[in-house]
Every structure is written in structure tokens, then in C-alpha cells.
């Protein structure tokens with residue numbers, strides 16, 4: 001069985017139909033403390049996003065669904081707003097996640113959680129592609145949108161502990177140690193209230209220790 005499969009996409013911005021490959025299955029050997037997956041063999045992240053070859057509209061598979069049609073995005077892309085920004089960007093996996101975020105942000109009612117997911121994946125890919133200079137900007141965007149998603153109740157109860165931990169970890173990596181420690185405390189409260197994965201307690205201890213030592217270094221996820 002091949003690792004990828006062909007899918008057909010219909011761009012609701014310009015009407016183009018095109019085929020793309022999507023990963024069928026993939027393996028990871030572990031995760032970083034910011035949940036960055038460490039892929040085995042090929043890295044599936046760039047293939048989870050699709051760019052229309054005609055107009056440049058970029059989104060994950062869900063974003064191409066007919067239910068996602070949005071006139072503001074269509075007008076912005078077709079009037080050249082996207083190409084004005086994307087022409088300045090390097091042709092990399094992380095830039096494509098930024099393009100997807102820019103398209104999503106133009107929606108009449110954008111989802112903070114979706115924006116956080118796009119920027120988080122951009123920060124992961126920039127680490128995997130060894131582009132450390134752009135990582136902090138993406139982490140900053142991801143942290144802000146995740147905080148917003150938590151605030152407006154976009155995150156399901158069972159995910160609140162992990163997402164609060166993740167914002168704390170992004171803040172720690174950005175060198176904002178006091179904010180990180182406060183968020184790790186909040187994550188422990190969310191964990192007590194709503195539960196979460198087993199690794200959380202060890203991860204919270206390890207990352208809080210690093211924040212107290214004022215270390216912004218990368219670390220593997222404690223398990």
C-alpha cells in the first residue's frame with residue numbers, strides 16, 4: 001500500500017478542479033514539549049495543506065469543503081490580495097501554513113482555534129526545516145490565537161488542559177517565563193477539573209522546572 005492517495009479538490013474561490021496527494025498513514029517517533037511531531041521517514045505536514053494551482057487559495061482538506069464558501073475570502077483572493085502577500089514569501093511548507101492562516105483570517109467569522117492550528121503547524125515545520133529565525137513569530141501567533149480560542153470557549157472541555165499547557169509551553173519558549181508558570185498552574189487546574197492525557201502531569205512538572213530556571217530551550221515531551 002502506498003503512503004499517499006490521490007484526492008480531487010474543487011476550489012470554491014475560482015472554480016478550478018485539481019488533484020493532490022494526501023498521506024494515507026504516517027508514523028512519528030515522539031513529540032517535542034510543544035507537541036511538535038518527530039516524523040519517521042517522510043514528513044506529512046506539508047501534504048496536509050493544499051494550494052489551488054490557479055488562484056493560490058490555501059487550506060487543509062476541510063477548508064475546501066463546499067460548506068466553507070466565504071465571499072470575503074473569495075473577493076480578497078480574486079482581487080489579488082493573497083498573491084500580493086504570497087509573492088514575498090519563500091516557497092516552504094511553513095509559508096504555506098501561513099498562507100492558509102491569512103486566507104482563513106479573511107473569513108467573515110474566522111475560528112481562533114483553526115488559526116492557532118495553522119500557526120502552530122507553521123512553527124513546527126519551521127523547526128523541522130531548520131528555519132529558527134521565523135519560529136518565534138509563528139509561536140507568538142499560535143499562542144495568541146489559542147488563548148483567544150480558550151477564552152471564547154472554542155476548545156472542548158477534554159482538550160482544555162492540553163491547550164492551556166501548550167500556550168504555557170509556547171510562552172516559555174518565547175522567554176515569557178512568568179506567563180508560562182501561570183499557564184502551567186491553570187493547566188493543572190483544568191486537568192483536575194476536566195482530565196487530560198496521562199503524560200500531562202510529568203510534562204507540566206518538567207516544563208515548569210525549566211521555566212523556573214528561565215530556560216527557553218527546546219525539550220522532548222516528558223512521558
Ligand SMILES: [Zn+2]
Pocket residue numbers: 011012013014015016052053054055056057
Ligand atoms: Zn482557486
